[in-house]
Amino acid sequence: MKAVLCKAYGPPESLVVEDVASPEPGPGEVVVSVKAASVNFPDVLIIQNKYQFKPTLPFSPGSEVAGVVKAIGDGVTTARPGDRVMAFTTYGAFAEEVKTEARRLLPLPPGMDFASAAAFGLTYATSDHALRDRGQLAAGETLLVLGAAGGVGLAAIEIGKALGARAIAAASTEDKLAVCRDHGADETINYTTDDLRERIKALTDGRGVDVVYDPVGGSYSEPALRSLAWRGRLLVVGFAAGDIPKIPLNLTLLKGCSIVGVFWGEFTRREPQRFSESMQQLGRWYAEGKLKPHVSQTYPLDRAADALTAMANRQVKGKVVLTV
Numbered sequence: 001m002k003a004v005l006c007k008a009y010g011p012p013e014s015l016v017v018e019d020v021a022s023p024e025p026g027p028g029e030v031v032v033s034v035k036a037a038s039v040n041f042p043d044v045l046i047i048q049n050k051y052q053f054k055p056t057l058p059f060s061p062g063s064e065v066a067g068v069v070k071a072i073g074d075g076v077t078t079a080r081p082g083d084r085v086m087a088f089t090t091y092g093a094f095a096e097e098v099k100t101e102a103r104r105l106l107p108l109p110p111g112m113d114f115a116s117a118a119a120f121g122l123t124y125a126t127s128d129h130a131l132r133d134r135g136q137l138a139a140g141e142t143l144l145v146l147g148a149a150g151g152v153g154l155a156a157i158e159i160g161k162a163l164g165a166r167a168i169a170a171a172s173t174e175d176k177l178a179v180c181r182d183h184g185a186d187e188t189i190n191y192t193t194d195d196l197r198e199r200i201k202a203l204t205d206g207r208g209v210d211v212v213y214d215p216v217g218g219s220y221s222e223p224a225l226r227s228l229a230w231r232g233r234l235l236v237v238g239f240a241a242g243d244i245p246k247i248p249l250n251l252t253l254l255k256g257c258s259i260v261g262v263f264w265g266e267f268t269r270r271e272p273q274r275f276s277e278s279m280q281q282l283g284r285w286y287a288e289g290k291l292k293p294h295v296s297q298t299y300p301l302d303r304a305a306d307a308l309t310a311m312a313n314r315q316v317k318g319k320v321v322l323t324v
Contacts (some may be wrong), residue, residue: 025073062093139164149176294318
């Protein structure tokens, strides 16, 4: 089978596509024939040895996949060959076949195509865990989404609206903000032309926002924290800007607010029942038409480096997907 390989840590252009042996499932494992694999920001980090998971070289990046079960290992009772599934793999999905634990599989919701399925799980599950579990976002509250045109950002907007919140989307260009409006954003903020804090004040009549969804970090986190309302929550989702901000902790005292960490991968491992309940809720919202994965572009497997470069350069709206 063909696989995209990281043989030495480096930028996307250092990846190669080679023939490798097909994986064989061990006890509790399955092999999935890949139909689509989405590109996520952690994939950019993992090939540069900047991610918390550090697989042994060589390895294939790719943490989110949709396809058909090819083979199952001993003891697997929850899947069988031919099942249409999505899976979370941490790495390994940029290949024609991938091996993963059976517990990481989820059936495709009825009517969902493979590209949408590959773009669905990680982004929506991360945002659902962040907003409902960690952020306790409630109907009538105001949500600010930073990096709102990315995959997790658009998911956060849609989930916020499903919960009855008012959603303010912040992004860097007008075409990105147009996508945010298409996915339900009530108001928008352009980083490049608007002062973030002043725009938030204007949109909230000086009250501030209740929840900030922050997958960006860098220079945006502190002004967003300063823009929280009393008892607000800043959700730390990631650091797509590259820099991990250092926050003056007196701000949390003055606003009675919280800085809340969101580590979805560890959540799935430690709290599998709550993760299952989250995915069931997302499936219901999808069936009701409230969630609509935005796949802005697809690439063939041998152009994985181009897809990762677009992600690294923040040129992606929604999700990009590799097709096999």
